[in-house]
Amino acid sequence: MVSTALQDLFGGKAAEAVLLALFHHGEAYGRSIARDFAVSLDSVQRQLDRFERSGTLVCKRQGRTLVYTWNSKSRLASRLRDLTGVVYDGLDPQTKEQLFAERRQPRAKDKPVIRR
Template sequence: MISTALQDLFGGKAAEAVLLSVFHHGEIYGRAVSRDFAVSLDAVQRQLERFERAGTLVSKQQGRTLVYSWNPKSRLAARLRDLTGVVYDGLEQGAKEQLFAERRQPRAKDKPVIRPR
């Protein structure tokens, strides 16, 4: 597991995992974040609820799954997304590929999972 400043700022791996995942994917759900970052599902779900209570994330029901994304109406969410982007951009390409190896959406053949910037 790669550790970033987000873990130090927000006090845990679950917060870091949630923020990086929602930044990378746009929409996330707890079990996928738990699997990608090897963090307990309970810790991820608690962190998702905290971010939602704070107004930075919003959720919607898709079947039996709660899917979370950035709150488009929150100025705090926009700033948090910017901060997460700074940390995300600072990760090495290999670290991004390791953390986000599983594709969530269909892609064209040979298209990379991580877009180089």
């Protein structure tokens, strides 16, 4: 995985992975983030808990899985999402394809996975 300013700002790959995954997908759960970014599940779950305690993320239960999304009521969350967007837009297309190659929902046959 390519190191970005998010890793430097938040002190680890797990924080970077959580923020980029949430920006790209809109919602995510711990195991999918850990698998996509090759980061340990434990570190991803700790980071998700930290962001939830800070009020930037909220989670909902879907079966036995906790699915996290941006907290729409938090001004900090909207600013953090904007910052993550700046970093996301700065990634080259090959890196985006590598990080987000797995589709989460069905798509039209030729529709690209990456937002451009």
